[in-house]
Amino acid sequence: MNRALCRKCFIDNILERVESEIKKYNLIKPNECVLLAISGGKDSFTLLDVMAKIHNPNKLIALTLIEGIEGYNRADVLEFMKSKTRELGIDHIVLTLKEAVGATVDEFVKNMMLRNIRIPPCTYCGIARRRAINKVAREQNADKVATAHVLDDEAQTYVMNILRGDITRLVQVHPRGPWLSKLFVRKVKPLRKIYERETALYAYFHGYKFQERECPYIIHIPTLRARIRDYLYRLELEKPGSLLNLVESLDEALNEYVKKYYELPELPRCKICGEPTSYNREICKFCELLMSVGLIK
């Protein structure tokens, strides 16, 4: 950080830091099969390229989910990602949310409108994607799911859970955090020590030229995460390295504490779909959402 590096040294530095994070917390073992969840943004492009360089490509599977949102299909990005996975020799699964879990985001929104209820489409999109990723990971017998969360995301999530006093979620941010169900394929975040500005540069250096496009459903209200994000960006600007400091400090402070949560019981199962759900629930959030808009009875 805060050093001027030439292109080659910059790239080597990113690869080294990802490898060192994987090793430090034993995120992925050399022979494990990893499902890479790649949306097509610069973070996920970086995840794909980095993982292909530090892990056996035959043990990698890429997954892209298509939300099914009119006016937001990003076909050019998808073609680019497909040519990239071909070039890297990595199997690439492309599925719509309808194929994966039964309903696109647009279908969800349409049904919601008909019933005159209001649920943020992001709620469905997030939950449906998580469900779909886990389903595909199980079908493919993947040992791990790798997501493209970067340092900025990690810092935000840590601070958010601290401010909420949500300690069960706080410990789950930690790379040694508890894993609450055998039915969930364990998720890892190889880029968690890499800044977003670094993935942007890394992706650019590797021919990624797309601008971030905004989902038409995006709601510009200052959520807790948005406010924390703004705050953390200012802090990083004033004192570069602050976010890395923050994440590393909390990683260290929680390193032993997380083990206390290993004793948590297996999550209960949803009475409708049989998938794991939260401790206080009988029906999972996904089925609840589908029921509320009449997509399941």
Next chain:
Amino acid sequence: MNRALCRKCFIDNILERVESEIKKYNLIKPNECVLLAISGGKDSFTLLDVMAKIHNPNKLIALTLIEGIEGYNRADVLEFMKSKTRELGIDHIVLTLKEAVGATVDEFVKNMMLRNIRIPPCTYCGIARRRAINKVAREQNADKVATAHVLDDEAQTYVMNILRGDITRLVQVHPRGPWLSKLFVRKVKPLRKIYERETALYAYFHGYKFQERECPYIIHIPTLRARIRDYLYRLELEKPGSLLNLVESLDEALNEYVKKYYELPELPRCKICGEPTSYNREICKFCELLMSVGLIK
């Protein structure tokens, strides 16, 4: 929290919660002599009254420091606090910063102005007060120094140190945090689980009628702490109990981790005054400040 209590139950509830916090972390043992650092604000009034009710008053000594700032002498508050300590049968030491450590805040500022340098007066005031409190505590053979920091302060300090990634300071917020020098009398914060709004009500119920007055040296710039304070107030407003949650979560998460810091070596001594100073210093911040304005050579 969030319950409507009658006056008596409200007061009993505060006393119980302070006692339970003291017991939980063994902050003060029954036979220990405690120096109460009381500025005269509602928080310190509450500290004084609560401690007199739950600890042997013969084992309590009150200390009020007078900053020596023209137009900010608060003689009425001081008289009120003196009558209160008399009523409670508690010895009350009143000292100016000049008597305690050699220079008032005004003297410091005057000398600074003459040399045309700029140091926030709060920097001197804070460091001089800390020095003075510790000096008096040692002279009085106090076992502990109790300060009137409340839950709001604790939450801010926790978040501030996390955002700074300052883990050595983070662990020192914890009631089981490391203590870095035998020359420092251990500080405890009996009100650390009590909200500021509760001390205001507690003080009011006990005849405290003063408004907070603003120090003429106060600088209204958005410091990190001020921004965190604003943010946390909003959060508490949206979801009452958030600050308590935050402090309790971090207390729990750090409870074992803090012990790692017990192995830190004794702090080095200042080459001028012989008092403890930070690991990376030869001359303590207090002597450095006095030297920089020519108050010591």
